[in-house]
Amino acid sequence: MLPCPARVTTHADLMFLEPSFRGQRSGWIEVICGSMFSGKTEELIRRLRRARYANQDVIVYKPKQDTRYSQNHVVSHDENDFNAEPVAHSSIILDVPAQVKVVGIDEAQFFDDQLTEHVQRLALRGMRVVVAGLDMDFMGKPFGPMADILSVAEYVTKLHAICPHCGNLATHSYRLVAEDDQFLLGDKGSYEPRCRVCYSMGNILDFRASKKSETS
Numbered sequence: 014m015l016p017c018p019a020r021v022t023t024h025a026d027l028m029f030l031e032p033s034f035r036g037q038r039s040g041w042i043e044v045i046c047g048s049m050f051s052g053k054t055e056e057l058i059r060r061l062r063r064a065r066y067a068n069q070d071v072i073v074y075k076p077k078q079d080t081r082y083s084q085n086h087v088v089s090h091d092e093n094d095f096n097a098e099p100v101a102h103s104s105i106i107l108d109v110p111a112q113v114k115v116v117g118i119d120e121a122q123f124f125d126d127q128l129t130e131h132v133q134r135l136a137l138r139g140m141r142v143v144v145a146g147l148d149m150d151f152m153g154k155p156f157g158p159m160a161d162i163l164s165v166a167e168y169v170t171k172l173h174a175i176c177p178h179c180g181n182l183a184t185h186s187y188r189l190v191a192e193d194d195q196f197l198l199g200d201k202g203s204y205e206p207r208c209r210v211c212y213s214m215g216n217i218l219d220f221r222a223s224k225k226s227e228t229s
């Protein structure tokens with residue numbers, strides 16, 4: 014039996030997290046997902062900057078309620094910013110000007126469920142759509158439209174933070190404050206990234222951490 018022809022990994026594949034575009038017909042969806050503090054927004058900004066350097070028209074949207082740092086910018090936790098348009102409903106992204114080649118969407122988990130349909134329509138128009146967002150909420154459940162968008166995307170990059178308790182890769186966002194609202198916006202102090210095991214230990218770890226600081 015003949016061996017199955019494998020795709021050869023090139024230097025370009027190793028160098029960049031995003032897909033190789035050679036021979037790719039235009040119009041697709043990329044997703045950058047992961048926990049809090051995994052670098053999703055930084056990776057989104059990096060991809061958009063590269064497109065802009067290549068003189069491609071780029072536009073960025075973010076949900077209107079995400080105004081933690083700035084009304085009109087996508088701002089990562091490192092304050093590495095990019096102009097962004099706050100929108101109240103995902104249907105507004107369908108008004109994107111026809112010359113735009115790359116559409117970025119940050120904090121996609123806070124958009125309504127129709128975002129999945131709308132990003133697919135933009136991809137069919139020939140646009141490259143880069144979607145960044147939390148894949149899971151603080152309860153470890155799929156967050157907003159993210160699960161559906163992950164299903165229909167051509168390319169998925171899952172980023173990880175580092176678990177501050179054990180140093181393993183963190184996939185979960187543990188909420189440090191007593192608040193049940195799924196949509197609580199947060200920064201350091203409200204959330205911490207945790208690996209699966211430390212996440213499952215819940216506030217036992219909070220207790221240990223407070224004991225440690227009392228004795229030190």
Ligand SMILES: [Zn+2]
Pocket residue numbers: 176177178179180181207208209210211212
């Ligand atoms: Zn851990």
